[in-house]
Amino acid sequence: MMSLASYLIISLILFVVGIVVMIARKNIVAILLGIELILNAAALNFVAYSRYVTNNLDGHIFSLFIIVIAAAEAAVGLAIVIRFFQIKETIHIDEATQLRN
C-alpha cells in the first residue's frame, strides 16, 4: 500500500486541490493558500522520489529549499496583500487588474 504511486496520487490530489483553490477563490490570501498547497505537493513528490527512486538525499535538499522559498514567497506575497488592502480596502483578486495604483 505504501508505494511511490500512493504518494504520487496524494500529491496529485493536493496539487489539483491547490489549483482549484487558486481558481475558485477570489480572496488573495486564499489564493496564497492554494499556492502553498501546490508547493507542498511538489515537495512531497521530491521526497517520495528520493526514497523510492534515487539513492541519495538530493530530493530532501530540494524540498528543503522549496520550503524555504515558500516561506519567502508567503512573506513577500502577504506583504503585497496587506499593502494592496491599504490602498484598495479590499483583497478581492479582481480588483488587482492594474499594474500601478
Added chain:
Amino acid sequence: MEYTVGSIAPIFLSPVIAFVINAFLGRKLPRQGDWLATLSIFISFIYSARIFGDFVFGNFATDFFIHKTFTWFDLNHAATIFKVDMGVYIDNMTAIMLLMVSGVAFLIHLFSTWYMDHDEKHGRFFVFLPLFTSAMLGLVLSDNLFSLFIFWEIMGFCSYSLIGIYNQKEKAGDASLKAFMTTRVGDVFLLLGIVALWMFLGSVNYVDIYAAIAEGKFAGQTVLGISFATFTALCIFLGAMGKSAQFPLHVWLPDAMMGPTPGSALIHAATMVTAGVWVSLRMYPLMVLGDITWFIAVVGAITAFGAATVATVQTDIKAVLAYSTLSQLGYMIMGVGVGSYNAAFMHLITHACFKACLFLSAGSIIHSVHEQEMPKLGGLRKYLPYTHFAMMACTLAIAGIPFFSGFVSKDRILGDALYYGFMSGQNPLLAIVPILGFAAAGLTAFYMFRMMFLTFYGENRTHDNHGHGHGHKDAHGHEAHGHEIHHEHLDVRQNVPLLILAVFTLGFWFCGTLTGQSFGKVFGAKTEWFKVLVEAPVVEKFVDHKREDFSRVDTREKTHLEHAHYHHQTGYAGPNPDEHKLHSAHTIGAIASIFIAFAGVFLAFLMYIKGSVKPWASKFPGITKTLENKYGFDEFYIDILIKKGLLGLNRGLAWIDMGIYDRYVVDGMAFVNRVLYKSAKWFDNVVVDAIGVDGTGVAVNLFNLVLRIVQSGKIQFYFIMLIMVLASYVWTLNI
C-alpha cells in the same frame, strides 16, 4: 621554486583587497588609502619579480610553463558538459608581462599619489586604480578565454569609471560613455567568438584550443559559410580591435584623455590597450589557422599611419600622446599580422615603458603649468629639467632613434613587414603594409619631436593668453615670465618614477643577453634573451597536456619540454621564410627606418626650432582640416551611423507601426468589428426577436457569461490559461 596558490594568488589578490578596503573604508583611512593601493601593487610587483626571476634567470627550460587549474563550478556530475575551470597559465611571456604590468602600475600609482594630491576625486581614483591593475594582472594570468573575458569586462568598467571620474564635467561623461560603448562593439564579437569556441570544443582553455588546432579538429568545420577557424579568429580579433583601439573602433581612445593623466597612463601604456594585443598573441595559432593575418596586418598598418597623420596637427599635448599610442598599437597589431610575434610582444613591453613615462611626464607638465595646449607652452626645459630628461629619452625611443628601445622593437616589426610585403610572395597589394609602416615611422619621429620642441624649447609662452597656434618663434622680447612655474625639485613621487621608466628606454635592456651569452651585440643578435624566451606557441606540444590542481606544489621536471634547437622563427602562415631574404629585409629595413626617423626629426627641427621651414598647415589647408577633424570619424559615427542609421531605422519602424500596422491592421479590425456589430444588430433584430424574448435573454446571458469570464483580464484567468496550455502541450505531444 615551487608554485602553489600562495605564490601566485597575491599578484592578483592584493590589489583586489586594496580595492575592497578602499571602496568601503577609503574615506576613513589616512590619505584616503592611496598608500594602501600603492603598497598592494608593490606586493604584486614583488611576487611578479619572483616569477620573472625564476623564468629568466632560473633553471627552467625556455619553454617551461606552469598551468594550474581548479574547478570553478560544475553543474553536471556525470557528463562534464557545463564545467568551468579557472586557472593560471604562466609561461615566459606571462612572466615578462606580469613584471611589466605590475612594475609600470606601481610607478604610476606612486606618481598618482603626487598628482592626485588634494584632488577632490582622490579617494575614488585610488579605488578604481588597484581594481584596474588587478583586472589586468588577472587577465594576464588567466588560462582561458572565459576568465579573460571577465577581467576584460572589469577593465572596461574601470576605464569607464576612470575616464569619467570628473563626473561633473559633461565632456568627461561623454568620453567615458564613448569608450564604454565603442569597446562594447568589440566585446560582443569577442564573446561571440568565445561562445563559438565553447560550443565547438567544450572548453576555452588556451591549451585545449592549441591541442585542438594541433589535432586538426578545426579542419573542415564551417559556420555561416566560412571556415570555423576563420570565424572564431575573426570574432576574437574584432574584440581585440575594440580594446586595442584599432581602426575603425579607435575613436574612444583620444577622447579618453578626460580622465586624470596617470589614469591615462595606466590605460594607454600598461594595461587596457595592450589587452587586445595580448589576446591576439595568445590566440596567434588560431589567427594563423583562420588565415586572417593579412587582415590583421592591414588593420594595424592603417591604424599606425592614420593615427600618426592625425597626431601631426594636434595641439593638445595629451592628444598627441593619445594618437601616438594609437599609432604604436597599430604597429603591434601589424607585427602580429606580419608574423613578427616576438617583436610585436617586445614592442608591447617597450611601448609600455616609454609611453607610461611620456604620459607621466605630460602629467608632470600639466600639473606644474596647469596648461596642456602646446602653443601656450614652450621653454620649459629650464623649469622642469628632470621631466625634460625623461621625456626626451622616451621621445628618442618612440621615434626609433638607434640604441633606444623603440628602435629595437619597431625596426624588427618593420623588417618583417618589409619581408612580408615585398619578398614573401604574398598578394602584391599587401605591399601597402610596409609602405604605411615606414611612413608612419617617419611621421612618428616628426610629431614627437614637434611636441618636444614646442613644449620644452623656444620661448616660454605660458603667460601669453593668445597662443599662436603654430610653434614658430613669436614676438621677440618675451622673456619667460613664468613666475607661476616653480623649478622642479627631485621628488620621490614626481620625478623618480619618470627617471626609472626613462632608464628602461635604453635598447640594450631588451636586446641584450640576460641568459649568459655575449653582452656586446645590440641588434640582430639571435641569442638575445627576448628572442629566446618569447616565441609563437608551438601547438603540437599541448596535445597530451596535463594540468595540475591549483593548490598542489609544482613538482614537474623543470626541463621536461626542451627544444633541441632554437631558430629564428617568424611563424607566419605560408612556406618557411627564406632566411637570406629575411636577413636582407631586416638590413634594408633598419637602414631605411634610421634614415626615415632622422629625416622626421630633422624636419621637426627645421620647422619648430630653426623656423626655416614654415609649417605646412597653411600650405595644405584641406589636408590640415581633414586631419584636425580626425578624418571625420566622430562625425561619421554620430551623424551617419547614429543619427541617420539608427534613428532612420527607428523612423522606418515607426512608419511601419503607424502607417501599416495602425492603418490596416488596427483600423481593419475596427472595420471588421463594425461589420460584425452591424451583422449582430441585424441578427438581433431579425433572428433573435423572431425567436423570442426569453430565448434571447438566456442566450445573451450565457454568451456574456462565457465572454466575461474569458475576457476578464484577471490573474486567475491567466492561471487557467497556463494550466490549459500545459495540458494541451502534454496531450498533443503525447508525452
Added chain:
Amino acid sequence: MFLQFLFISSAVLTVSCALGVLMVKNIMHSCVFLLGSLMGIAGLYATLGADFVAITQIMVYVGGVVILMLFAVMLTGGNDFVSRAQNLLGLPASMGNKWTYAIGLLVGVVFLLTNIQLIRGLTKALPVKTITNEFPSTVTQIGHLLVKDHVLAFEMSSVLLLGALVGAAIIARPRKQN
C-alpha cells in the same frame, strides 16, 4: 503496521484538510485547514523517513507561515470584510461561488487527467528500487550535502531570504501619514 497506520491517517488528514481548504467559506477556517493539511504532509514525510524535512515542515509552516497568514487575514479586516467588487451574479464573491468552483473543477479535472497521463508515462520508465524498512538518520547527510554539494544554494538561500525580508519590510512598512 504502525507505519501504515501513520501513513493512512496522515494521508486522510492531508487530503481531507485540503478539501476543507477548498470547501469552507471562512478564510480563517481555510487557514486552519491548511494547517491540518500541512501537518498531514509532515506525517507523510515522516513515513518516508525524511525526519528532518518533516520537522522543518512543522517548524516553518506551522510556526511561521500559517501564523503569518492568520496575521495577514486579521490585518486585512478578518473574515467578514465586504468586497466592493461584485461577481457575475451580483453577489459578494470573496470566497468564490458556484461558477468559479465549476471552472476550477473543470480545470482541475483537466489537469488531473493530464497528470495521470504524465505519471503513467513516467512510472514505466523509472527503475525499481528495493525498499528496506530501515530509516537511517538524514540530518548528518543533509548537513554534509548542504555544506559540500549544495553550498552555493545554501549561501544563496540566505541572500534570498535577506532579499525577501528587505523587500517585504519595504512593502509592508506603514507609510507616514502627512
Added chain:
Amino acid sequence: MNQTVVSYLSQYEFYDFLLALFRNNQGVLAFTLYLLLALIIVGMCATIGGLGTYAERKISADLQARIGPNRVGPYGLLQMLADGVKMMTKEDIMPFTADKKLFYLAPLLCLTGVFATLAVLPFSSGFIMADLNVGIFYLVAISSLVGLGVFLGGYASNSKWSMLGGMRGASQIISYEIPVTISILAIVLLAGGMGFGTIVGRQGGLPHEWFMFHNPFAFIAFFVYSVGALAETNRAPFDLPEAESELVSGYHTEYTGMRFGFFALAEYIEVFVVCGVAASLFLGGYNVPGIKLDILPMQAAQFVIFMTKTLVLYYVVIWIRWTLPRLRVDQLMSVCWKYLTPIAIFNLMGCAIWMVVFNGKSIAELVLGSH
C-alpha cells in the same frame, strides 16, 4: 538511529518475558509499553502542573509574608484537586459572537503542542520516550503549536480583550522563539547533534562538565535561553498576553470551566518542559555526578537528578514572577529584537569560532587538561 524507551528496555530479560506474553507481537507490545509510560508521564506532568498552581500560591504567599492556601487538606495540599473539581463543575459559556469551531479547537492545539513535546524529554538515559535524531529541533517546532493555539483562542472569542491578548501573545511567542532557537543552535553546535541523548551524553554530572560552563558564550546563551523561554511560556515578567491590569485576562478571557483548565494545564506543563529542556541543554541533564554505570537503578538516580534540576528551575520561574514587574509591550519587543537576538547571534558565532579555535574543548578541559 532513534533510540526509544522500548529499545532501551529490550536489553533486559523481562522484555523477552513480556514479549512472550504478547505472543511475540512486537508492535502491540511496543504500543502497550509506550501507552503505559505515556500515561505515567502525562499523569506526572498533570500532577506537577497541578502542584505548580499550588506551589505558585504558596511561594507567592511566602514571598509576600502571607499564609496562602491552607484549608483544603494538610497545608492546603489538596487545593489543586479542589480547583480541578471546580473547573469541571463550572458552566461552559461560549460567547454568541464567537467562532465556535475555532473556540473549541484552540485549547486542543495548545494541549497537543505541549503534550507532543513530552515525547522527547529526557528523564533519564533510558526513560526518554523517543530519542529522536532531531530531538531538540522537533521540540522547538512542535511547541510552536502553542502560539497558534493562543492566537486562535484570542481570535475565536471575538472579544476585544481576547483579540488583543491573542495578537500580543502570538507575536510575543514567535518573536522570542528566535533568540531561543539560536541559543539552542549554539548548544547543538557544541554537542554535534540534535538528539537529547547526544546533547546530554556529551555533558557530565559535575558543573564544569555542563554546557553552561563550556565556554563564555554558552554561559550567556543560557541566560538568553532562560529569558526567551520565560517569554515563550507567557510567564511573568513577560505575561503581556494575559496582563490582568491591561487586558482583563488576555486570550482566555472568554474561556471558562474545563477549557480554561486546559489552557492553564498546557501553560504549566510547558513551563515544566521548558525547565526540563534548560536543565538538559545547559545544566547537564540527567547525568549523575561522578558515577557512570549502566544498570537499572541508575535510571532512578538519573531521574531524581533530572527532576531536581528541573524543579529548581521551576521554583526560580515562580520566584521571578513575584519579584519582577511586568514589561511594557514596546519594551518587550525591543528586549527581544534589539538585545536578545543580536546577543544570541553573536553567541552562536562565538561558539562556532570557539569550536574551531579550541577544537571543541571546554574551559575546564583547557584549564585542567584534557581527560
Added chain:
Amino acid sequence: MIPAQFDALMPIVIFMGLAILLFFGGHYLSVVLAPKKPSHLKSTPYECGELPVGSAWSMFNVRFYVVGLIFIIFDVESVLMFPVASIFRELNDMGQGGYALIIFLSFISVLIEGIAYCWKKGDLDWVKSFQHSHKKENK
C-alpha cells in the same frame, strides 16, 4: 530484540492522541458535571460590564505583521543552520573546521545584515511614531 527503528515516532502519536483524548474526556466530564443555564447576557463577550460595541475582528496594526515577517525569515534561516550546526563538530574533527566556519559565518553574517537593516529602518521599534517625533524634537 530491538523493535523497528521507526517506532520512535509512535510515542509522538500516542502523546498527541492522549492530548485529544484528555481534551474530549474533559469536555465530556464538564458536560456531565457542569450546570447548563444559558442566557443571552451571559454569553455576551466580556467588556467590563458594558455591552460590546462592534466586532473584535477589526483591522490591526501592520507592526504585528512586520514582526511576523522578520520572525519567519529568521526561523527559516535557523532551520537551515540546524543541520550544519549538528555536523559542525564532526567537520571540525575531520579537520575541515575552518571551511565549515567560513560557510557558517558567512551565512550568519547575512542574517546579521537582515537584522541590522530592520533595526536601521526602525522596523524593530514597536512604537514608531513616538520615537520619530522624539528624535525630531531632539534635533
